[in-house]
Amino acid sequence: MTSFKRKATGRATLPSYPRTRISPASNLTLITSTGISSLDDILGGGLPLSCSLVFAAPDVHSSYGELVQKYFVAQGLASGQRICVVGQNTADFVGDIMWISKSQVWNAPESEEEDEGDASQKVKIAWRYEKMKQFKTTVGDMNQNGESFCLPFELSSRVPREVIEEAVDKKMVQFVDSGREGLSTSRVLGEISKELERDTTVPLRICIPGLGSAAWGNLTGQGMLYFLHSLKSLLHKHGHGCASISLAPEISTSGWGGAGWMEKVGWATDGAVTISAFTANPALSSIFPGHHGLVEIHRLPAPHTQSPPSDRFSTLRGLGTSGENNLAFKCTRKRLVFETLHLDVEGGTSERRTPAAAAAKKTTTTTTKRRVVFEDNEF
Amino acid sequence: MPGLFPPFDLPDGIVLLITDQLAAPADFILHRTLAIHLRERRKPSSLILSVSEGFGRWKALAAKSNLNLAHHVDAGSLEFVDVLPEIQPTADRRESLRILIKRVQVCLDRAAGPALIILDDISALDWIGFPLLDLSRFLRALRAACLKANATLIIRHHIVTPGEADELFRHLLQISTYHVEDRPLSSGRSGDVSGEISLHPGFSVPSDGVKLNPRNIATQYRLADTGPEFFAKGTSGGVL
Numbered sequence: 001m002t003s004f005k006r007k008a009t010g011r012a013t014l015p016s017y018p019r020t021r022i023s024p025a026s027n028l029t030l031i032t033s034t035g036i037s038s039l040d041d042i043l044g045g046g047l048p049l050s051c052s053l054v055f056a057a058p059d060v061h062s063s064y065g066e067l068v069q070k071y072f073v074a075q076g077l078a079s080g081q082r083i084c085v086v087g088q089n090t091a092d093f094v095g096d097i098m099w100i101s102k103s104q105v106w107n108a109p110e111s112e113e114e115d116e117g118d119a120s121q122k123v124k125i126a127w128r129y130e131k132m133k134q135f136k137t138t139v140g141d142m143n144q145n146g147e148s149f150c151l152p153f154e155l156s157s158r159v160p161r162e163v164i165e166e167a168v169d170k171k172m173v174q175f176v177d178s179g180r181e182g183l184s185t186s187r188v189l190g191e192i193s194k195e196l197e198r199d200t201t202v203p204l205r206i207c208i209p210g211l212g213s214a215a216w217g218n219l220t221g222q223g224m225l226y227f228l229h230s231l232k233s234l235l236h237k238h239g240h241g242c243a244s245i246s247l248a249p250e251i252s253t254s255g256w257g258g259a260g261w262m263e264k265v266g267w268a269t270d271g272a273v274t275i276s277a278f279t280a281n282p283a284l285s286s287i288f289p290g291h292h293g294l295v296e297i298h299r300l301p302a303p304h305t306q307s308p309p310s311d312r313f314s315t316l317r318g319l320g321t322s323g324e325n326n327l328a329f330k331c332t333r334k335r336l337v338f339e340t341l342h343l344d345v346e347g348g349t350s351e352r353r354t355p356a357a358a359a360a361k362k363t364t365t366t367t368t369k370r371r372v373v374f375e376d377n378e379f
Numbered sequence: 380m381p382g383l384f385p386p387f388d389l390p391d392g393i394v395l396l397i398t399d400q401l402a403a404p405a406d407f408i409l410h411r412t413l414a415i416h417l418r419e420r421r422k423p424s425s426l427i428l429s430v431s432e433g434f435g436r437w438k439a440l441a442a443k444s445n446l447n448l449a450h451h452v453d454a455g456s457l458e459f460v461d462v463l464p465e466i467q468p469t470a471d472r473r474e475s476l477r478i479l480i481k482r483v484q485v486c487l488d489r490a491a492g493p494a495l496i497i498l499d500d501i502s503a504l505d506w507i508g509f510p511l512l513d514l515s516r517f518l519r520a521l522r523a524a525c526l527k528a529n530a531t532l533i534i535r536h537h538i539v540t541p542g543e544a545d546e547l548f549r550h551l552l553q554i555s556t557y558h559v560e561d562r563p564l565s566s567g568r569s570g571d572v573s574g575e576i577s578l579h580p581g582f583s584v585p586s587d588g589v590k591l592n593p594r595n596i597a598t599q600y601r602l603a604d605t606g607p608e609f610f611a612k613g614t615s616g617g618v619l
Contacts, residue, residue, distance in 0.1 A: 026439070028439050050433075050435070221506075222506065222507055222508040225503075225506045225507050226507040226508065229431070229463065229503060229507060230463065232431075233433070233461070233463045233464070236432075236433030236435060236436075237433065239435075259539065259540045259543070260539025260540045263400075263401050263537070263539035263540075264506055264539055266401045267401060267431070267500075267502070267503065267506075267537050267539075268503070268506070298401055299401055303435070303436060303439075304435070304436060304439035304440070305439075305440075305604065306406065306407050306410070306440065306602045306603075306604065306606070306607075307573065307602040311568075311570070319568060319569070319570040320570055322569075322570060323566070323567060323568065323569050323570070324567055324568040324569070
């Protein structure tokens with residue numbers, strides 16, 4: 001009889017849930033999609049179960065924080081996972097989520113809007129560069145094995161009413177109204193705890209849009225950190241739940257809860273990301289015309305590893321090869337995309353192309369002539 | 380007997396303050412110290428006062444060092460206390476801190492060999508509303524209990540405003556023997572260097588203390604699956 005024994009792995013002990021998969025970084029971690037494939041990439045494959053992720057969207061003129069939450073709910077609803085939405089007017093919030101278009105073909109090419117834009121901006125390039133792959137700033141919907149993990153939602157489609165009614169009837173969607181009289185944060189935590197314990201066979205997504213808004217009453221910085229810390233602790237105990245939280249715009253700024261507020265929020269959760277839209281700052285919009293805001297990563301989930309899986313597996317962050325890429329987001333007619341931030345071909349704005357000084361013109365005449373001849377040959 | 384805190388040659392029985400920042404968490408120091416303590420010491424005894432991490436993560440990371448924490452819990456060489464559920468906002472907070480001290484005392488009384496006490500996040504208690512006076516009394520009691528039993532005490536504190544020392548940090552410096560500072564690179568995140576650690580003296584450092592490691596010659600590290608790889612500044616794989 002051989003003395004070798006098969007080493008037991010964590011994989012065998014993990015339960016199988018719909019639309020979850022094992023993290024590439026650890027076979028003890030199950031991950032699920034946030035509904036946005038590029039955000040999944042930033043997280044290192046997806047949001048790990050038992051983790052909480054906070055989005056701070058400090059811009060008061062837009063609601064990108066809420067939009068990310070809608071994707072999170074839509075992905076859960078379409079994946080057959082349970083959802084618990086905490087906040088005010090939660091039923092209206094869920095009724096307004098995006099959905100998969102009827103005409104949508106999976107793995108479809110880029111949207112029409114983007115194609116039209118490309119056609120108008122198409123430039124003639126040298127033949128030797130024509131066969132080069134197009135420079136990509138984001139990632140696709142498919143994973144490395146070619147499996148679809150994140151569903152192709154379209155912002156132009158709305159969820160059918162019957163889908164929500166059916167989910168509510170089956171108790172797949174639960175609402176906790178934070179605006180109810182006397183519902184303190186500890187009672188909200190109690191409601192979430194009940195939901196987590198009710199059914200452990202299906203993953204539970206806890207969605208909290210606008211934490212700290214007027215509906216939550218006079219929530220102090222201490223109260224909010226206690227809530228986030230307790231929620232994190234609660235989720236660590238239940239391996240089948242995960243939470244996505246967006247902070248209200250007024251408390252998403254670094255100065256709201258005293259010095260180092262966003263750092264504190266980062267420590268109180270498993271992941272924290274700031275998505276700052278450009279709407280309040282036209283100067284930034286003109287510098288980055290292709291984007292709608294900047295993305296700043298404070299912390300990323302690492303439930304069973306020393307460093308976040310994202311450090312090794314995120315294509316967009318690009319830490320595997322060099323320093324971290326700058327990230328931004330844009331919201332097209334059809335979807336929200338997180339992508340790398342680059343200056344355009346000209347190296348920035350058109351303002352950089354300043355006319356040459358009169359004295360310098362004479363000296364550069366010959367060079368300019370040569371360039372013209374070269375370009376004629378090329379094109 | 381190998382030291383508990385490589386690459387620094389620190390002795391046992393000290394009060395070690397570890398500070399870190401969000402971009403370079405010092406979890407790895409705590410996990411590695413526990414692994415060395417349980418593996419290298421004879422009849423070890425340890426207590427984790429965990430404020431911010433669940434036992435699942437401690438277990439998973441210890442398993443990567445071929446250490447079965449569940450086995451150590453069963454054997455009595457490790458006790459894990461999840462601090463947060465014991466502290467409710469409505470309850471008497473001072474009393475709950477007293478209960479924690481009693482648990483530490485019981486662990487130290489029971490210890491047959493060298494003891495290690497880890498408090499993984501004192502800052503969270505400050506941020507969720509514990510008065511500074513109660514926390515400083517708690518820390519003083521904790522330090523006194525550990526020094527009396529010749530146990531090693533590790534306390535982690537998060538720095539959220541680098542360059543501006545907060546009140547709790549000042550108090551922690553006063554009670555600590557050494558201070559290990561974990562900082563991210565000022566140039567931002569990198570795939571080759573995860574952060575840098577330096578060693579400073581605390582207020583109660585002995586005159587014949589160990590060699591310190593100031594910030595200008597801080598040791599850099601890269602976090603891998605199995606633990607950190609330390610190297611001198613400017614000698615990472617990406618540089619050479």
